Amino acid sequence: MKSAAKIFFIVLIFFTQIIAAQKIPVIKTVDEFGIALKSDWKFISDDDIKWSLNATSDDALDTINTKLLDKSFKKIGWFRYSFFADSLLANQSLSFIIMQTGASEIYVNGSKIYSIGKVSANKIEEIRASESEYTIPFYFVKGKKNLIAIRFSNCDLENSYNYLHNYLPGIDIRIVDTAVNTDDVFNKYLLSSFFLTPLAVFFISLALFHLLLFLFYRKQKSNLYFFAFAFTVGLFPLLVTINTFIISNFSQRLANGVSVFLFPWIFTTFLILIFSMFTSQFPKRVKWIVILSFVISAGFFTEFSYDIVSILLYFFITYCTIESIVQIVIAIRKKKKGYKVIGLGMTLFVSMILIIVIIFTYALIVESTINLGASWIGNAVLVFSVLAFVSMPVTMSVHLAQDFALTNITLEKKLLEVEQLSVKTIEQEKEKQKILATHNEMLEVQVRERTAEIVEQKKQIEEKNKDITDSINYAKKIQAAILPQQELKKNIFPNSFVLFKPKDIVSGDFYWYTEKNGVKIIAAADCTGHGVPGALMSMVGNNILNQIVNENGITDPAEILKQLHIEVRKALKQENEKSESKDGMDIALLSFVSATEVHYAGANRPLWLCRKFDLTEHKPDKISIGGLQTEEKRLFTNNIIQLEKNDCLYIFSDGFADQFGGDTGKKFMTKNFKQLLTAVHDKEPHEQEKILESTIDAYRGSAEQIDDILVIGVKF
Numbered sequence: 001m002k003s004a005a006k007i008f009f010i011v012l013i014f015f016t017q018i019i020a021a022q023k024i025p026v027i028k029t030v031d032e033f034g035i036a037l038k039s040d041w042k043f044i045s046d047d048d049i050k051w052s053l054n055a056t057s058d059d060a061l062d063t064i065n066t067k068l069l070d071k072s073f074k075k076i077g078w079f080r081y082s083f084f085a086d087s088l089l090a091n092q093s094l095s096f097i098i099m100q101t102g103a104s105e106i107y108v109n110g111s112k113i114y115s116i117g118k119v120s121a122n123k124i125e126e127i128r129a130s131e132s133e134y135t136i137p138f139y140f141v142k143g144k145k146n147l148i149a150i151r152f153s154n155c156d157l158e159n160s161y162n163y164l165h166n167y168l169p170g171i172d173i174r175i176v177d178t179a180v181n182t183d184d185v186f187n188k189y190l191l192s193s194f195f196l197t198p199l200a201v202f203f204i205s206l207a208l209f210h211l212l213l214f215l216f217y218r219k220q221k222s223n224l225y226f227f228a229f230a231f232t233v234g235l236f237p238l239l240v241t242i243n244t245f246i247i248s249n250f251s252q253r254l255a256n257g258v259s260v261f262l263f264p265w266i267f268t269t270f271l272i273l274i275f276s277m278f279t280s281q282f283p284k285r286v287k288w289i290v291i292l293s294f295v296i297s298a299g300f301f302t303e304f305s306y307d308i309v310s311i312l313l314y315f316f317i318t319y320c321t322i323e324s325i326v327q328i329v330i331a332i333r334k335k336k337k338g339y340k341v342i343g344l345g346m347t348l349f350v351s352m353i354l355i356i357v358i359i360f361t362y363a364l365i366v367e368s369t370i371n372l373g374a375s376w377i378g379n380a381v382l383v384f385s386v387l388a389f390v391s392m393p394v395t396m397s398v399h400l401a402q403d404f405a406l407t408n409i410t411l412e413k414k415l416l417e418v419e420q421l422s423v424k425t426i427e428q429e430k431e432k433q434k435i436l437a438t439h440n441e442m443l444e445v446q447v448r449e450r451t452a453e454i455v456e457q458k459k460q461i462e463e464k465n466k467d468i469t470d471s472i473n474y475a476k477k478i479q480a481a482i483l484p485q486q487e488l489k490k491n492i493f494p495n496s497f498v499l500f501k502p503k504d505i506v507s508g509d510f511y512w513y514t515e516k517n518g519v520k521i522i523a524a525a526d527c528t529g530h531g532v533p534g535a536l537m538s539m540v541g542n543n544i545l546n547q548i549v550n551e552n553g554i555t556d557p558a559e560i561l562k563q564l565h566i567e568v569r570k571a572l573k574q575e576n577e578k579s580e581s582k583d584g585m586d587i588a589l590l591s592f593v594s595a596t597e598v599h600y601a602g603a604n605r606p607l608w609l610c611r612k613f614d615l616t617e618h619k620p621d622k623i624s625i626g627g628l629q630t631e632e633k634r635l636f637t638n639n640i641i642q643l644e645k646n647d648c649l650y651i652f653s654d655g656f657a658d659q660f661g662g663d664t665g666k667k668f669m670t671k672n673f674k675q676l677l678t679a680v681h682d683k684e685p686h687e688q689e690k691i692l693e694s695t696i697d698a699y700r701g702s703a704e705q706i707d708d709i710l711v712i713g714v715k716f
Helices: 002-022 182-216 222-245 249-278 285-299 306-333 339-366 375-482 486-492 531-551 557-571 670-680 685-700
Strands: 041-044 062-064 076-085 094-100 103-108 111-116 134-138 145-153 171-177 496-501 509-516 519-527 584-592 597-603 607-611 614-618 639-642 648-652 709-715
Touching: 094 103, 094 111, 103 134, 111 134, 145 171, 182 222, 182 375, 222 249, 222 375, 249 285, 249 306, 285 306, 486 509, 496 509, 496 685, 509 531, 509 709, 519 531, 519 648, 519 709, 531 557, 531 584, 557 584, 557 597, 584 648, 607 639, 607 670, 614 670, 670 685, 685 709
Parallel strands: none
Antiparallel strands: 041 062, 041 076, 076 145, 094 134, 094 171, 103 111, 103 145, 496 709, 509 519, 519 584, 584 597, 597 639, 607 614, 607 648, 648 709
């Protein structure tokens, strides 16, 4: 039942806010500081003069905060604000105070009363505001609905945004009493500033003091949290002083923006401070309290509903206040360290609040009104409010300072104990040194013997490594002899290149080309693994391709891959169910049946065709050659491609695109590989090869080559 009541209360407040937003506001009076027109404005991105007229309906218009224009604003539009003016304003001379950065025309009940700059959706024709603030007198119709309409443009909206965009790039408008003496208002602000400045200095000094305590002894985290709390509180009176003495658009935006952002953090930092003082570890809900503080602070700087954020802030403050009181009461009841000082602070706080209530009660009974302007009432309320405001922080600061002093005293005692233990330890160490001295000579002999053994083992390992390296280098010569020779490439594919960069001495990638029965065939294969295992697999693949094409006379790409799959499985005995060999290869194979026609088949390796700076990808079959599979037969697809002059065909392994490097240490990526080939395909093949090699070497830099690299290009 309690949970249901809470939900009903929240929903009731939410719908009350929505219903209230639909009513036309009534302006009854204007105090000495004026009234800000923030909500209930209607907006349309249009440039029709009809929107200045009372007769035009607002039903189709969106509700907006004029200061918070989002980037969907289309350079020009109309703002409309409807209100009823009470007859109490009959004798008051009123004016608009307007702050903006764009250009505007102000209409009251259909009549234009003032222009600021020149309104235009054309950035060249638009004349923006030359001052930060404008005062504009106006009159209204008493007892009837009045309309304020503003034709507004801001062609430089994006550059008007900054981290304090809650004021501009839109427009801020306030109604003030022209007859009010602004000097009197300023003097009141000035008086408040002279009073608040010492308060700011007090809290900021207190914050810095506890920051120093934390820097001297970082295990006491409560000093850090107190610094955050006191510094946040001290900023508020400081910001009021800034607004009073530095009157500028930027300073006001800065002060108000910082105030809005920091307000929830006063309660957050205070609650975190309480937890750090009286709990052994933070409860899990502290993380969500911090996240909610960020959400509320950010909510005032976004297009999110101001009313919803305000309601959320109200419940947040209520929760933090109740939670803080509960934790302090628990600490007092359990008589935790510092409970007396904190209890004194709470007593002072409650006492000051009761005295203020008594003063207000006396003023109501005796004076029949609460007039803070009366000398003794205003001064008394001011003094006791300050005492109430500083009582808790001061007592908490005293507690933390006491705790720091007690820590120092404890440390001094520990130091004395350490000195006494050091004397005993030194004596024991001397005895140990005597014992160790007798063993050192024995250890030195053992070390010399062990060092000699290690040196001998090192020599043996170096010799074995040399033998292995020599064997691999010889294997490289064998692999190079098996791969097709350059002379054969010049005869069969004179206008082509092969970029071949093994990761290790020998390679798991291999290229293969031949000519049989007038058909020119070329292939790029990527075997399982690299180094010696990959090289062995490449030799198996090379021999089988020679057998299929050169001996058996098969030139159809799909049939070649099918036979290659069968023969690889036989060679590696993968047909045996108990076989543990999973090795195989991916391959792309081209058969040039005529000067203008090529047939392509691929096992997990594509064919890219570049034609007039346009790259077309012919995708392979998503099956590999060899490996442990249940079927013996595999069907591969033939792709028939008609060629044109200057076409470039590329087949390759995955080593180029998968190479890590660059400023970010990421892969080169297929997308960048495509763009590179498209950019160089019009060049001669030997130039393409140089560009590809220099590009991948520069991208890799000092990073390790992670795989074999093979790229074959054929140009027509």
